Amino acid sequence: xxxxxxxxxxERVGKPEEEIALPSNVSTIADLMEWLAGRGEExxxxxxxxxxxxxxxxxxxxxxxxxxGAAREIAFFPPMTGG
Amino acid sequence: xxxxxxxxxxxxxxxxENAVLARGHTDIGAIVTFTGICRDSEAGSDVSAMTLEHYPxxxxxxIARHVETAQARWPLLGVTVIHRYGRLxxxxxxMMVATASAHRQAAFAAAEFLMDxxxxxxxxxxxxxxxxxxxxxxxxxxxxRATERWRKD
Numbered sequence: 001x002x003x004x005x006x007x008x009x010x011e012r013v014g015k016p017e018e019e020i021a022l023p024s025n026v027s028t029i030a031d032l033m034e035w036l037a038g039r040g041e042e043x044x045x046x047x048x049x050x051x052x053x054x055x056x057x058x059x060x061x062x063x064x065x066x067x068x069g070a071a072r073e074i075a076f077f078p079p080m081t082g083g
Numbered sequence: 084x085x086x087x088x089x090x091x092x093x094x095x096x097x098x099x100e101n102a103v104l105a106r107g108h109t110d111i112g113a114i115v116t117f118t119g120i121c122r123d124s125e126a127g128s129d130v131s132a133m134t135l136e137h138y139p140x141x142x143x144x145x146i147a148r149h150v151e152t153a154q155a156r157w158p159l160l161g162v163t164v165i166h167r168y169g170r171l172x173x174x175x176x177x178m179m180v181a182t183a184s185a186h187r188q189a190a191f192a193a194a195e196f197l198m199d200x201x202x203x204x205x206x207x208x209x210x211x212x213x214x215x216x217x218x219x220x221x222x223x224x225x226x227x228r229a230t231e232r233w234r235k236d
Contacts, residue, residue, distance in 0.1 A: 082207025
């Protein structure tokens with residue numbers, strides 16, 4: 001599964017994207033954030049304030065309770081500031 | 084219905100884009116154009132440049148979804164959305180939305196609807212430079228409220 005990071009999440013994690021093997025106990029976006037946060041200091045810093053982080057599955061915005069099992073690509077990012 | 088959605092680093096020409104939107108149509112009575120421009124100050128301090136990051140693939144898809152919603156809601160004859168990415172300096176164009184309709188009301192409303200949604204839902208992020216300092220721009224709750232008002236329950 002491909003995981004992408006944007007803006008300050010990308011800076012904190014230190015990479016724009018990576019491939020991960022989804023652990024069997026991760027079923028939702030919230031689970032995935034919790035699991036990622038436990039992968040090291042940089043991830044803990046990136047995911048410390050999880051309630052402000054937005055997620056998208058296969059280019060569609062989703063909430064924290066969305067199931068991740070069938071996803072090809074999951075992105076994490078801060079609230080958007082375009083326009 | 085002419086729909087143009089483009090993400091690009093290079094500048095755009097609003098007049099030329101309007102001409103494309105109107106080409107071949109004699110049923111268009113109104114085109115409303117919004118242009119977002121990089122300004123040199125924010126919250127009272129000088130901004131020397133800004134870099135726009137985006138999520139390729141999703142940004143186009145998200146804009147297309149909101150254009151479809153606008154088409155379903157107002158009698159539109161054309162929509163153009165162009166959003167730049169990369170480093171911009173004060174005075175540079177950031178993005179434009181143009182909506183075409185037979186009458187002005189639909190064109191104004193659809194343009195505003197699209198702007199409100201693009202600001203809060205399209206995956207773009209601004210990094211502001213103030214001299215050597217760089218800071219990610221915080222999302223504004225006023226933008227969320229502007230988006231909320233279009234929601235139909």
